[in-house]
Amino acid sequence: xQVVIKADATAVAEYGAAIFIRQIMQKPDSVLGLxxxxxxxxxxxxxxxxxxxxxxxxxxxxxxxxxxxxxLAPEHPQSYRFFMQQQLFNHIDILPENTAVPEGAAAxxxxxxQDYEQRIVESGGIDLQLxxxxxxxHIGFNEPSSGLRSRTRIKTLTKExxxxxxxxxxxxxxxxxxxxxxxIGTILDARKVILLATGESKAVAVKAMIEGPLxxxxxxSALQLHQNVVVVIDEAAASHLENIAFYRHIEQENEQLLARxxxx
Numbered sequence: 001x002q003v004v005i006k007a008d009a010t011a012v013a014e015y016g017a018a019i020f021i022r023q024i025m026q027k028p029d030s031v032l033g034l035x036x037x038x039x040x041x042x043x044x045x046x047x048x049x050x051x052x053x054x055x056x057x058x059x060x061x062x063x064x065x066x067x068x069x070x071x072l073a074p075e076h077p078q079s080y081r082f083f084m085q086q087q088l089f090n091h092i093d094i095l096p097e098n099t100a101v102p103e104g105a106a107a108x109x110x111x112x113x114q115d116y117e118q119r120i121v122e123s124g125g126i127d128l129q130l131x132x133x134x135x136x137x138h139i140g141f142n143e144p145s146s147g148l149r150s151r152t153r154i155k156t157l158t159k160e161x162x163x164x165x166x167x168x169x170x171x172x173x174x175x176x177x178x179x180x181x182x183x184i185g186t187i188l189d190a191r192k193v194i195l196l197a198t199g200e201s202k203a204v205a206v207k208a209m210i211e212g213p214l215x216x217x218x219x220x221s222a223l224q225l226h227q228n229v230v231v232v233i234d235e236a237a238a239s240h241l242e243n244i245a246f247y248r249h250i251e252q253e254n255e256q257l258l259a260r261x262x263x264x
Contacts, residue, residue: 001210001223002251003231005234006232007234012234013045016232017043017050020032020194028060029062030128032062032064032126032129033063033182034064034084035065040130040196041087043130043196058093059093064123066131067179068081068102068104069176069178070109072176073105074104074105078168078169081101102152104179109180126190128194129190131194132197135164135205137209137221140182146184146216148185150184151182151185152180152186154178154180155178157178188222192228193228194230195229197231197232198234199236203238206231206233211243
């Protein structure tokens with residue numbers, strides 16, 4: 001697990017976007033795993049800017065989103081499909097048929113989960129998966145106690161996650177308590193994973209993910225099993241880590257190595 005500590009949230013987004021831009025430049029038909037929430041928005045703005053500057057094109061890219069609220073139609077303002085259209089897809093040249101978000105309004109959501117898994121397999125698998133991090137250590141909507149080999153499925157959201165997301169819903173608006181989410185096993189199948197976390201409110205989860213034991217009580221700790229994970233956090237999110245100096249040393253050595261190899 002590569003741990004990169006940046007000064008602030010802006011620097012985190014810039015670092016993460018640079019990884020995505022390199023991925024698309026090196027493999028124009030990349031399969032990307034995408035996330036919703038407040039943290040990825042700044043990264044998506046960087047990708048839109050790169051597209052408008054003609055540095056990259058999404059014309060051959062396919063994307064799979066992590067999750068969706070169960071019961072919300074794609075056009076619902078709080079659905080993650082709507083979020084992705086507003087925050088990214090409407091502003092780039094990705095083909096609509098190449099953008100996949102779990103079907104929250106599917107007539108048979110159990111079958112929809114199986115179909116989503118199959119569609120990922122048929123695409124050749126995810127090259128680069130973007131993750132955020134919940135305060136309780138969840139990735140996607142894989143809440144604490146989620147199986148570390150789980151696949152795309154229906155999940156009940158914890159009261160903490162429901163409370164965290166309540167700010168996106170008005171007081172008289174229906175807020176789903178269930179979701180469809182990629183499983184932890186699905187996420188671990190990605191060839192590379194990048195997780196972004198910012199703010200002091202994520203510091204406890206960041207420490208558990210990086211320095212804690214591998215445990216279903218912190219689903220993100222499963223990333224310790226992945227051979228190619230980059231965790232990009234700001235100073236506030238890193239504030240509870242015990243080995244900050246060591247992580248900084250490793251990153252400095254990595255940068256020097258890449259510079260010598262001409263890959264920086």
